[in-house]
Amino acid sequence: MRDVLEAAIKAYEIMGGLALENGFTTRLGLDHVILVKVACAAVATKLLGGTHGEIVNALSNAWIDGHALATYRRGPGTGSRKSWAAADAASRGVWLALLALKGEMGYPSALTAKTWGFYDVHCKGKPFGFQRPYGAYVMENVQFKLAYAAAFHAQTAAEAAIKLHPQVKDRIRDIAKVELWTHHYAMGYLNRTGPLSHFAERDHCLQYIAAIGLIFGGLTAGDYEDRVAADPRIDAMRAKMVVREDKRYTRGFLDPLKRSNANALLVHFKDGTRTSRVEVEYPVGHRRRRREGIPRLVGKFEQNLARVYAEKQRRIVLGRCLDRARLCAMPVDEFFDLLCSNNIGICG
Helix, strand or coil: CHHHHHHHHHHHHHHHHHHHHHCCCCCCCECCHHHHHHHHHHHHHHHCCCCHHHHHHHHHHHHHCCCCEHHHCCHHHCCHHHHCHHHHHHHHHHHHHHHHHCCCCCCCCCCCCCCCCHHHHHCCCCCCCCCCCCCCHHHHCCCCCCCCCCCHHHHHHHHHHHHHHHHHCCCHHHEEEEEEEECHHHHHHHCCCCCCCCHHHHCCCHHHHHHHHHHHCCCCHHHHCHHHHCCHHHHHHHCCEEEEECHHHHHHHHCCCCCCCCEEEEEEECCCCECCCEEECCCCCCHHHHHHHHHHHHHHHHHHHHCCCCHHHHHHHHHHHHCHHHHHHCCHHHHHHHHCCCCHHHCC
16 A cells, blocks of 8 residues: 555646646646546556556657546536546546556657647647656645635635624625635636526635625535525625735745635625624645644544444544554555445454
8 A cells, every 4th residue: 555655646746746837727728637647647557567668658648638628617617527527537547557558659749749749739839847846745735625615725715704704694684795805816716706507616606605604604515505505695695795816815825835725805784894804824724734634634534434334344444544554564455345345344
């Protein structure tokens, strides 16, 4: 399992290293799962015993593939494909790895070929930029989704709204305006007005998430379902929201030493009074809130184990995963036997 964990870290480093400077979605219009496919092709080939040349062959095929457009994750076409797109891309990366191991040829100029290479087709001839060598930066700075069932860039908006709930819960009808400040990336990704027809649009709407927090004082996955969205107070409050970019938040989001993910809210009432401005710079899942976040991470893991396994197996799986030395030394097939829900008898 140490090999698996090391491979997973490498995959995250490949994805993050490519993502930091190259804007695959914002600049190229491609969904970021292209990086899942590329990373999985490289790492799976290595795990399966591939040579350097076979890894290059698998990678080159990943780059010349047809790539998913970001339309199902952004804009008016947001839909449920965003929930399975990464798994689809990962499976494609593994398939390309298997092809390379069987001798499928590669394309050394997949990125650099004039006219037909990835750089010329998608990047106007500009090669990829890199902020830093591959190491452990991405893994060490990963932001977990721990506190709320919301998009990464809306986590702090949800937290700020929930903090404001006691000040507004009895004055919902008296709200005149809600100001919401965020960073540039969230402005382009989550700033949505107009009708939201299904859950996949709602959980990627900054205004909807903030409205739920302000009105109900919490946020769960169920709050994106039709029965909750039918509450007329939600869209009424969304219509009163003014979303702006705070340049400080954008700078903090891009700063390699901070990687903040800030949002702030302020509510104005019809009588001229207002709440305090509540700012949350780092979500619970951020590196700077690890002490607070790790217990929630373990709790989330336990909660999801309980949905699948009986108590005895749940405790065994949890125990193995929390014992780092024992987990790292464990053969992969034995670990996956633990995860087979009908194998309770072999889990002692």
